[in-house]
Amino acid sequence: MNLKGRKIILHDNTLRDGMHPKRHQITIEQMIAVAKGLDEAGMPLLEITHGDGLGGGSVNYGFPLHSDVEYLNAVLPHLKRTKVSALLVPGIGTVDHLRAAHDCGLHTVRVATHCTEADVAEQHIAVARKLGLDTVGFLMMAHMNTPEKLAGQAKLMESFGAECVYVTDSAGYLLPDGVTERVAALRAVLRPETQIGFHGHDNLAMGVANSLAAVEAGAVRIDGSTNGLGAGAGNTRLEVFVAVCNRMEIETGVDLYQIMDVAEDIVLPMMDHMVRIDRDALTLGYAGVYSTFLLFAKRASAKYGVSARDILVELGRRGMVAGQEDMIEDTAMTLARERRMAA
Numbered sequence: 200m201n202l203k204g205r206k207i208i209l210h211d212n213t214l215r216d217g218m219h220p221k222r223h224q225i226t227i228e229q230m231i232a233v234a235k236g237l238d239e240a241g242m243p244l245l246e247i248t249h250g251d252g253l254g255g256g257s258v259n260y261g262f263p264l265h266s267d268v269e270y271l272n273a274v275l276p277h278l279k280r281t282k283v284s285a286l287l288v289p290g291i292g293t294v295d296h297l298r299a300a301h302d303c304g305l306h307t308v309r310v311a312t313h314c315t316e317a318d319v320a321e322q323h324i325a326v327a328r329k330l331g332l333d334t335v336g337f338l339m340m341a342h343m344n345t346p347e348k349l350a351g352q353a354k355l356m357e358s359f360g361a362e363c364v365y366v367t368d369s370a371g372y373l374l375p376d377g378v379t380e381r382v383a384a385l386r387a388v389l390r391p392e393t394q395i396g397f398h399g400h401d402n403l404a405m406g407v408a409n410s411l412a413a414v415e416a417g418a419v420r421i422d423g424s425t426n427g428l429g430a431g432a433g434n435t436r437l438e439v440f441v442a443v444c445n446r447m448e449i450e451t452g453v454d455l456y457q458i459m460d461v462a463e464d465i466v467l468p469m470m471d472h473m474v475r476i477d478r479d480a481l482t483l484g485y486a487g488v489y490s491t492f493l494l495f496a497k498r499a500s501a502k503y504g505v506s507a508r509d510i511l512v513e514l515g516r517r518g519m520v521a522g523q524e525d526m527i528e529d530t531a532m533t534l535a536r537e538r539r540m541a542a
């Protein structure tokens with residue numbers, strides 16, 4: 200693969216996707232330390248919000264230590280170069296949340312929908328464009344749609360005003376060929392000026408390989424997290440990806456040693472547990488289950504005495520997607536009852 204001279208934009212998700220394994224409890228001091236480190240390393244973009252996006256704080260998704268606005272107001276004054284994005288899932292986040300984040304100095308919003316439901320993003324994308332934000336569509340669980348139909352959903356987001364559309368491998372299920380097919384399908388139908396992004400999870404240890412496949416097929420924005428702090432087995436490890444890009448002479452503008460130091464000296468000590476490919480995270484990737492379900496399934500496992508792996512496999516079989524967190528406990532309860540009755 201020769202990608203020499205390609206220029207890509209890295210987007211760090213440690214302070215948003217990393218909120219999932221931190222149960223949304225990252226402190227303001229930790230946010231500032233990570234963000235300042237990434238700014239100094241030359242990271243172009245980083246994301247800050249509740250793990251489930253603006254307005255995510257709730258019984259269903261978990262209450263954060265601070266509100267999105269508190270985090271944004273605390274971090275933004277410390278940044279010299281790095282721009283800040285927020286995730287917004289219509290139905291969780293509202294246009295009012297978006298306006299409030301915009302008033303804090305937000306640069307980019309990523310409007311996220313399930314990969315077959317781009318139509319629900321119309322209002323949020325249109326408002327974001329009116330506010331002058333860099334506006335991105337984010338098609339989650341991309342493995343659950345064919346490349347052609349995913350491209351149709353991306354086209355819809357573009358027609359609403361999205362300037363970039365993401366192939367989002369929320370389950371860490373895709374293999375490089377599946378990424379290539381999806382990114383290439385989007386590239387074939389979107390306007391040349393519309394960018395394509397890729398967001399990976401490392402549940403099958405494919406984060407770096409999938410991101411390279413995405414770049415080769417035409418993606419220019421690549422997500423990841425420092426030290427991989429993100430849902431499931433974490434996101435594509437950005438310090439590793441930067442090292443690989445350096446070797447391949449792909450231009451990221453990020454200083455390798457500085458991002459390595461952020462990973463080791465700032466993010467690693469913040470972790471409540473090692474974000475790694477344990478059997479449950481591996482099950483997410485193997486069975487195509489939404490990475491964010493991991494901790495919910497582990498909690499339900501402890502409560503109902505059914506293994507997290509069995510719960511996750513059943514969630515995959517039932518085709519559960521983002522937003523159906525309440526079904527995890529229900530599934531664990533059903534499995535426990537079925538086993539009692541069979542015993």
Ligand SMILES: C[C@H](O)CC(=O)C(=O)O
Nearest residue numbers: 216250251339368369491
């Ligand atoms: C709300 C999700 O955590 C968004 C995301 O990062 C993904 O789908 O992956």
Ligand SMILES: [Mn+2]
Nearest residue numbers: 216369398430
């Ligand atoms: Mn994610």
